[in-house]
Amino acid sequence: EAGVAQSPRYKIIEKRQSVAFWCNPISGHATLYWYQQILGQGPKLLIQFQNNGVVDDSQLPKDRFSAERLKGVDSTLKIQPAKLEDSAVYLCASSFDRGSDGYTFGSGTRLTVV
Amino acid sequence: DQQVKQNSPSLSVQEGRISILNCDYTNSMFDYFLWYKKYPAEGPTFLISISSIKDKNEDGRFTVFLNKSAKHLSLHIVPSQPGDSAVYFCAATNSGNTPLVFGKGTRLSVIA
Numbered sequence: 001e002a003g004v005a006q007s008p009r010y011k012i013i014e015k016r017q018s019v020a021f022w023c024n025p026i027s028g029h030a031t032l033y034w035y036q037q038i039l040g041q042g043p044k045l046l047i048q049f050q051n052n053g054v055v056d057d058s059q060l061p062k063d064r065f066s067a068e069r070l071k072g073v074d075s076t077l078k079i080q081p082a083k084l085e086d087s088a089v090y091l092c093a094s095s096f097d098r099g100s101d102g103y104t105f106g107s108g109t110r111l112t113v114v
Numbered sequence: 115d116q117q118v119k120q121n122s123p124s125l126s127v128q129e130g131r132i133s134i135l136n137c138d139y140t141n142s143m144f145d146y147f148l149w150y151k152k153y154p155a156e157g158p159t160f161l162i163s164i165s166s167i168k169d170k171n172e173d174g175r176f177t178v179f180l181n182k183s184a185k186h187l188s189l190h191i192v193p194s195q196p197g198d199s200a201v202y203f204c205a206a207t208n209s210g211n212t213p214l215v216f217g218k219g220t221r222l223s224v225i226a
Contacts, residue, residue: 043203048213106157107155
């Protein structure tokens with residue numbers, strides 16, 4: 001089966017600019033997650049979708065981050081405006097359902113804010 | 115507040131010897147634990163898991179031990195191989211009802 005696709009792989013932007021990341025989960029996976037991994041830290045959940053509805057966005061900095069999952073398939077994560085501390089790898093993962101431990105991660109997007 | 119802790123940032127082991135990676139958790143609601151392996155420029159990949167109803171789970175060279183009373187788990191790799199060199203993340207969830215919470219990771223280097 002095809003894995004979780006993410007793009008772009010790398011992005012460098014200046015602070016206060018905006019950026020968007022795209023994720024295409026594994027076909028049939030209802031649950032989609034966006035994690036932020038800052039260098040030297042473990043992945044931290046930003047938002048969880050079940051189909052096209054948000055299940056958990058308690059750790060999403062909503063003043064600058066937004067995410068959507070239209071039609072319950074692809075998802076986009078946006079940052080506007082970016083800050084230096086947003087420099088991180090943004091990982092998308094999907095699983096068959098909420099109770100599944102079968103998270104499949106994409107390769108991530110490495111964002112550098114200068 | 116870190117709910118999953120991996121206190122060793124790095125570990126170096128000789129090829130053929132045992133690697134032991136440790137993980138502690140503070141949330142007593144966690145009842146399912148997983149280990150993920152991550153190579154540079156790739157996403158984490160699932161390695162092995164354990165439910166709180168067990169104290170040991172084995173898969174080939176990988177064994178995970180769980181000590182619920184101490185809120186501690188460990189991953190044993192025997193024998194260690196150079197290809198095992200990667201960052202290992204411990205993760206936990208509450209029956210899958212909550213998203214995975216990850217530790218900071220331990221970088222394992224297996225020296226030939």
